[in-house]
Amino acid sequence: MPMNSNQNNFIVSPKQPYFVMATSRYYKAVVMNYGISHFYCFNNDIIGNSMIAVPDGCIDILFCCDEKEPYANICGTVLQPRVIPNKRNYYFGIRFLPGLTLTAKQTVMSDFVENEIPFLEVIEDQELFEKITTSRDFNYQIQEFMKMYMVLYQKSLASDKHLDLKNFMLKRINETAGQIKVNELAEQAGYSVRYINKVFTKEFGLPPKVFCKLMRFQYLLSNLNNFDKNIFDANLAQLSIELGYYDQSHMIRDFYELTNTTPGKYIHSLKEKEYNKRLIVL
Template sequence: MEYETYQPDLELSDFVKCFWTLRVPAGPDPQKQRIVPDGCVEMIFTLGDDVRRYINETDHIIQPRGMILGQLTEPLCIEPTGAVDTFAVRFFPGGFIPFTTLSMPDLENTETDMSAVFGEEDAANLKKLVVNAANTEERIQIVQAFLAQKLRDAKHIDRILRSTVDLILASKGRVPVGGILQENILKRRQLERRFSKLVGLSPKQLARIVRLQSTLQMLLNNDDSSLTSLAIENEYYDQAHFIKDFREFTGTNPNKFLKDNALVLSTAFYQKE
């Protein structure tokens, strides 16, 4: 498996977290993978064989070959049908707002064909250019030019939204939401509704997911850490609360995470963060 990340140009650096590629040769026994929520919207181009996404244990759909993957609040189960060759854009939380008029909650936990986001003609032209590009560097240039052209007034992302996202990311999700939105209860609820509409997650949901990211990175980089120390360092209320969050977002418990073959892909993503 080859997973690589690339940084965007300065013009898009407030919106795009990274570009990434994934290549996995076809194997005799394709294996399901669970993708863990990370608080980001993804723009994904399938260059290799099709990918299945499981709706339940047995039923699946074929993912669009050019799609926007919305915010995840639960693990997403996918399975390649052959060789994997993927090129994608990962947006910061809230970073996809200037590029669409669609509501972020409408994209939650699902893949949306790019034609529904950018229009039939623009989406078709973009997919054609990306597929026919000679290499990753050329694909990055193509998509950066496309996004720069689509970029609406950056003021569309208001000051409160940007500062709230930045604080959640900087604190690794450990700052209580009440401490972030220090407003009267009515105004706080208004801000939370606006945040959810623009980001696709509530401030509390994003904070939980970002805190889990920090926990996963610690677990991957130091597997000698006890569950108690992981819970304490990431400021969970107690170990039971930590395990509950962990299971909700990964589909397994911390002791089994490193040995779960269905999480190999998610592990690779987090090791590159």
């Protein structure tokens, strides 16, 4: 659910790098506020029939703006890398900050984990669906979505009895790059481990230990995306220490589990696909 508007204190900017590498131009409008990480749009015009989603602890709303068969899904985080089938088309998406989503009737965060639910089953707004799927104007799509979303967002703030605790837990997880242990989180929040596990799992859809693992992975992705290939080997061991892995081998195992590739091969893919040229931050 959305939290308060002070989201620019959060550090994690969740990434789906294979979405970027699947197209020639991936446009990203950063928000980092109101529970939203960023908006994005792209044409799937390179590899055609699929993309790979990696775990990010986030919920996305993805609109396929096909002239004949438009659709939109609310997509929860995957827990392992997953091939996502799609059409060659124009897509518009909203990525929420890790653990957060819009408030909707009869849904909880756990409903979305490793799942896709049609947008209109959760948000019964046919007019918004048609406005977004019939347009390819990125700014217009953002504006129309925000008109609907901010009403739900403000209502959620007023009714969220765990707002302060949720803010605190997410802030500490982000500040520690996902390295904080559940007992430390509980102690700092002033609650029992059992209570923290219960509230966290209910509100965010994942146990805090799993969520922390995904956040550490996302920090790792961010660091790898900024690596110079020529100094990669010299820095990998140091990076594993900074991110709290037991050693370099532990980091590589975790990375492989969540991407089906190694950090070295991932770096090579970024260079080969010219990731930084395809990603256009507005």
